[in-house]
Every structure is written in C-alpha cells, then in structure tokens.
Amino acid sequence: MKLLRQIGLFGLSLGLLACGATNAPAPTTPANPTNGAPSLNGEINVFAAASLTGAFTEIGNEFQTSHPGTKINFNFAGSDQLTTQMIQGAPADVFASANSKQMQVAVDAGVINDAARQPFARNRLIVIYPQDNPGQIQRLQDLAKPNLKLVLASASVPVGNYALDFLAKASALPEYDTSYSPTVLLNVVSYEANVKAVLSKISLGEADAGIVYTTDAASISDGSIGTLTIPDELNTIATYPIASTQNSPNPSLAQAFIDRVLATEGQQILRRYGFITVSDAPASTTNQLLIEGNLTTPLTLTADLLKTYELQQVEFADERFRGLGIGQLLIQIQPKADAKTFTFIGSDGNQCVVPIADLTADPRAIIALDSDGSFTSIVPSAMNANQIKKLVKIRVE
Secondary structure: HHHHHHHHHOOOOOOOOOOOOOOOOOOOOOEEEOOEEEOOOOOEEEEEHHHHHHHHHHHHHHHHOOOOOOOEEEEEOOOOHHHHHHHHOOOOOOOOOOOHHHHHHHHHHEEOOOHHHHEEEOOOOEEEEEOOOOOOOOOHHHOOOOOOOOEEEEEOOOHHHHHHHHHHHHHOOOOOOOOOOHHHHHHHHEEEOOOHHHHHHHHHOOOEEEEHHHHHHHOOOOOEEEEEEEOOOOOOOEEEEEEEEEEOOOHHHHHHHHHHHHHHHHHHHHHHHHEEEEEOOOOOOOOOOEEEEOOOOOOOHHHHOOOOOOOOEEEEEEEEEEEHHHHHHHHHHOOOOOOOEEEEEOOOOEEEEEEEEHHHHOOOOOEEEOOOOEEEEOOOHHHOOOOOOEEEEEEOO
C-alpha cells in the first residue's frame, strides 16, 4: 500500500516559489535587475555524494555569483552517510545521491518527497593504479594476482556496491571463471568510506589498484595514476538523482539550485568533470520501446538509452537478464495519480494488462534487452507478462 500511495505522487509537479508583481515596494524580495524576477536570498545546505565535489563546488560558486545574497553550504560524503545524517535530523535542503537506492531510503524515511526526485547525471566505473604500476596491471584479470593490494569503497557506498557487482558479473564469464570475484576480494586491504578516499590512496601509491568513478580518475591531472577500462557488459552506469527535502526552510532557493544543476550551465560543468549528462544519451534507430498514455513524461526507450540507466540483474527461467527496474521506470515517466495499469504490447499485437500496484510489488520486474536486441518484459510474479518478447509499446492507463 505504501508503494501504491507513492505512485500517486508521480503526477504531482514542482514549480518555483514565485511572488506576484505589485506596484508597491517589496523590500523582502527585491527585483532582480537582470530579468525582473524576484531575487533569491539566504542560504541552503546541499548534501551531495563525494564524487560530485568538484562539479558541484563549481556550480555552487557560479550560482552564488549570479545570485548575490545567497550562500550554498556543501556537505560531501558517501551517499549512505548523507542519508543517515538527514534521517537523524541534520539540516539539509537538497540531496544529490550517487544512486537511486539511497534516495529511496530518504524517501521511505519521509526526508524526500518521492515526486521531487529526478536524475541529473550518470557515471561509470574504472580501475586505477599508481603510475609506476607496482602490481603490473595490464588487464582486469590481473586484479586476482596473489599479494596484490586492492582498495575498494565500502559496500554501503554506491561505488563500492557497483565494484562488487562488476566482480560478480565477471565471475559469470568463462574468461574469468567463478573463482575471480572471491580471489580478487582476498586482495582487498581496505574498504574506504567514500570514493575520494580510494582515489587518494592510489594517487599516493599506498596500494596497487582501486575502483572509482571515471569522473574521479579524470580529476587527477598530475600523471600520478593510470587507468584500466571496465567494458560496458561488466560496468554499471550509475544514475544520480537530486531532490529538495520535505522540510527545507528555503524551498525556493533549494529549487533554484536544482534548476541550475539541470540547466545548460550546470550540465556543461558536469560534462567537463566527466559525467554522462541527462542530455547525452544517444538515440538508436532500431528496437524502440514507446511508453505513453496517462503519464507526465512520455519516453522512447532505446538500447543505447537503456544502458545509461542504473540496471539490475534478474535470473528468470534459467536465464540471466539485466534491465531497467519498473520502479525506476516509474520515476522517469511519472504516471498520473489516477493511472492504474500497464498494457504491454508486442510487435505481433500480443497484449497484456498488469496493474501498476502488482508491478511495484515485484522487485524483480524489469524491462530488459533480449538476445536479438529487442525489448522484453520480465515480471516473474505475473504469469501473463513474465516475458513478453519484442515489446514495442507500453501504454499507461
């Protein structure tokens, strides 16, 4: 029931808090001389994932320059630490997480309004090592070398969890074999509280290798580290969501900062720091899945776009699928409050209707790519929709 109530919030929209124009002086909200709009005042606390330190600091500085009288206070840390701090009462106006899981924790705790969150950037993993390469790392298999010193972020931190997911996926492939993940984990000499700590240890030569985001590796320009790419099939494209908090004392300023992050200026800064921005997802010319109907944001899903989301792995009918969770899809499309069902439609005209409540109750429900590159539904709890092949449309009603 809780999930169903949350779905009803998707149809709500957020707007900037605005004041009506009058002929009388308004000393508390003086006009902005550049555009006539009410100026912003005061300060806000932005809780942001450690990997956003460089990009958000620059965005904040530019925001304060363009809005004199405002102050942005940043708290950068692991997303799980930030969530815990907010739940325990730390004052926050904006939360920017490195994954959807921690944002959901904040939503479930009543800190964030479910309808307020939206994706603003994406990231991916890369292996780093000291430039002199003491571990002689040439390929990913070398992470399993005896006596190699590996540093990872804690599993409670998004990047640490993604690193474990990479090892598990590699272990399922014949070129790595099932012993790969446990052997690599035996080489871990420390689990750090956030990704910046992993980066620091490797750049200082205190370990042979670490796994960080590509944006963190790109922040080192002094040649102190080398990098090794993790291919797409083993990587995780991490989606970063942002939202204002429920009890922000300055909601107009909080929303204005979020708008700057999502605007062209903010997205350009994020791109310079190596993030995949929300406008960077390439379109594919084949195998499109149209999602339309009683929703706020229609979506045309392509194979390329699917890969930019944070995907989950599901085993079904003795096969392993990776796809976009239905819960994450709902966040993207925002069904309206009175929406009740999904109708899955295949290229052959085959249709299946499933209540939205049933989909949200099934954590394994995903939209995945089949072996031929077409879309398929994986809904283990719904017999009639557990694998609709060659999906071409989802109609929300």
